[in-house]
Amino acid sequence: MSAPTPVRIALFGAGRIGHVHANNISALPDAELVVIADPFIDGARALATATGSVAVASPEEVFAREDIDAVVIGSPTNTHVDLITRAAGRGLAVLCEKPIDLDIASVRACQEKLGDRASQVMLGFNRRFDPSFASVQRRVAAGEVGKLEQLIIISRDPEPAPRGYLETSGGIFRDMSIHDLDMARFFVPDIVEVTATGSNTFSSDIRELGDYDTATITLRGANGELITIINSRHCAFGYDQRIEAFGSGGMLSAGNRGETTVQKFDAAGTGQADVHLPFFLERYAQAYLEELKAFVAGIRNGTGFSPGFHDGVAALELADAAITSADTGTTQNTEKARV
Ligand SMILES: NC(=O)c1ccc[n+]([C@@H]2O[C@H](COP(=O)([O-])OP(=O)(O)OC[C@H]3O[C@@H](n4cnc5c(N)ncnc54)[C@H](O)[C@@H]3O)[C@@H](O)[C@H]2O)c1
16 A cells, blocks of 8 residues: 655744754655745755755745645744735645734734634644643543642743844743643633733843733633743743642642753752753654644644634733733733633
């Protein structure tokens, strides 16, 4: 029997996340990286050469092709709405990086324009595919800790991004917390209340930009669950990514990961482990691969995509509610959103 025809994919963006997706597409036997589009053509060419693909400078050169089944959008956030609309309009499946856009009005307009075609879009909330977090979520859903009462999501970056990035990032809630807000919805789809506080504890750059470097968000789920998200733009001990799900019958938790699990015990101290994996590219390497496998499987099997476009809308709505809450010192009631 001959091997199934691979899903033929075009990639937009040959930057940080573009490299991850290009390498993962190339690694999957049932996917083929056909073309990489990036106006920075030298970058696209280098990545295309490394992955056996071809490089083009403009989206038009991608959309003119007949040999594409799907697109992966890893270009800057302000290109997402346009590329999603054009790709889905041509009947292509889409895996788009988060966030869809920084402006909820433009996201909603895009959703309206897409109509039923929104179901062709998968959102790149990669943390749902982290094997540890996915396992905690599955086991909570299976009732292993009884009724979920509290969820704690800790997400701290090792250090702030450069000022140039921060200026256009949309702020800590839309840029950083959005991953954690989606993680919250992964466990508790219906969030009815958002209370957030932000603080400027260490970065004058971030303060000057009118943003916070430190934030805490409390969400209330429809069944009374309380979810606490703790974010910082810096962390002296590295990239800090943890989850704790506490229920009536116990707790499930997933901690940080180092290169190995080796620990040192001596007269100077106990339980000294390797430093954490440095940042998202390393910590979530497996998650990005699993995400891509799910995208390709969704196309092959016709089973659809999760997380979808509506999850991107819901996470951005929660981020906006967090901004309003932090800026005004009020709790925001949010419409119920379903995974
Ligand atoms: N899921 C995650 O963990 C994660 C991590 C990093 C970035 N992201 C998201 O991925 C997107 C890209 O981020 P990055 O860090 O890779 O940025 P980057 O700046 O490293 O790369 C972006 C690339 O896109 C190219 N580009 C610009 N306009 C384009 C267009 N119209 N078509 C095709 N390519 C275009 C740029 O030349 C650049 O090479 C952002 O939306 C970001 O939020 C997600």
